[in-house]
Amino acid sequence: MKLGCHISIAKGFATTVENAHQLGCESFQFFTKNPRAFKGKAADPVQAEKGRKLMAEYGLVAVAHAPYITNLSTPDDELQAISIASLTQDLENAEAYGAVGCVCHMGKHVAQGEEYGMTRMVETLDMLLEQYKGACTLLLENTAGQGTELGTTMEQCVETRSRVAQPHRIGFCFDTCHGFAAGAYRPETWDEFVANARSIGYWEHLKAIHLNDSKADFGAHKDRHANLGKGFIGEEGIARLLRSGAFDGLPVCLETPVETEEDYRPELAFARSLYQ
Numbered sequence: 605m606k607l608g609c610h611i612s613i614a615k616g617f618a619t620t621v622e623n624a625h626q627l628g629c630e631s632f633q634f635f636t637k638n639p640r641a642f643k644g645k646a647a648d649p650v651q652a653e654k655g656r657k658l659m660a661e662y663g664l665v666a667v668a669h670a671p672y673i674t675n676l677s678t679p680d681d682e683l684q685a686i687s688i689a690s691l692t693q694d695l696e697n698a699e700a701y702g703a704v705g706c707v708c709h710m711g712k713h714v715a716q717g718e719e720y721g722m723t724r725m726v727e728t729l730d731m732l733l734e735q736y737k738g739a740c741t742l743l744l745e746n747t748a749g750q751g752t753e754l755g756t757t758m759e760q761c762v763e764t765r766s767r768v769a770q771p772h773r774i775g776f777c778f779d780t781c782h783g784f785a786a787g788a789y790r791p792e793t794w795d796e797f798v799a800n801a802r803s804i805g806y807w808e809h810l811k812a813i814h815l816n817d818s819k820a821d822f823g824a825h826k827d828r829h830a831n832l833g834k835g836f837i838g839e840e841g842i843a844r845l846l847r848s849g850a851f852d853g854l855p856v857c858l859e860t861p862v863e864t865e866e867d868y869r870p871e872l873a874f875a876r877s878l879y880q
């Protein structure tokens with residue numbers, strides 16, 4: 605696996621890459637733009653080229669993340685159009701920065717029901733992939749099932765992918781906190797969970813991992829990230845996941861609570877100590 609963490613892009617993409625390297629990351633995640641806004645800047649071509657060169661030099665893998673406020677299942681036509689325009693830019697930026705894919709959470713059905721939410725998400729994804737013709741893969745992230753979030757089971761993620769017109773352009777990102785809080789797995793059932801996820805065609809399209817402990821208990825349906833070993837998954841649980849071999853070859857990024865990026869340094873070392 606390629607271990608890393610979330611790094612700010614506020615000072616330009618080349619600085620993001622440098623900061624990731626300084627922290628000893630083998631991979632990193634960044635926001636394509638301000639995570640709380642739909643409108644953002646297009647990728648700076650100079651920063652993009654500089655950053656991509658540094659990534660090659662350092663052997664770093666980048667994972668992009670779209671703003672949290674995008675809802676693929678929104679019933680509001682205007683909001684859907686805004687989301688599509690926003691995600692088009694996210695994919696363009698992710699592509700310019702040489703990311704392996706751009707992460708976007710599964711939709712929220714906002715009281716319209718699961719069936720409606722699924723259908724609407726597929727419709728939005730089809731429209732998005734009509735508009736964006738580039739090479740960047742959209743990575744659907746599983747959710748904790750907070751509120752009306754879809755994507756608590758790997759089956760639902762696979763179903764979404766299989767229903768879109770261009771499934772080859774969709775991959776997955778698995779968040780260990782979300783999966784646990786959604787009740788999808790426990791450390792004790794991890795191997796069976798992975799075996800099932802492989803058999804239904806989820807794991808083969810998995811492109812990135814978010815490695816987080818969970819402040820919320822198993823099945824609590826709350827999205828609350830905890831530092832590794834400080835949550836309900838626990839040190840032994842996280843170690844079990846890391847040692848299982850399920851993340852082999854994948855970028856594995858921390859999204860745990862930190863004051864500054866420097867705080868990731870001991871946590872990265874801790875994660876390494878759990879599987880080496």
Ligand SMILES: [Zn+2]
Pocket residue numbers: 745779814859
């Ligand atoms: Zn995540």
Ligand SMILES: [Zn+2]
Pocket residue numbers: 779781782827828829
């Ligand atoms: Zn989360």
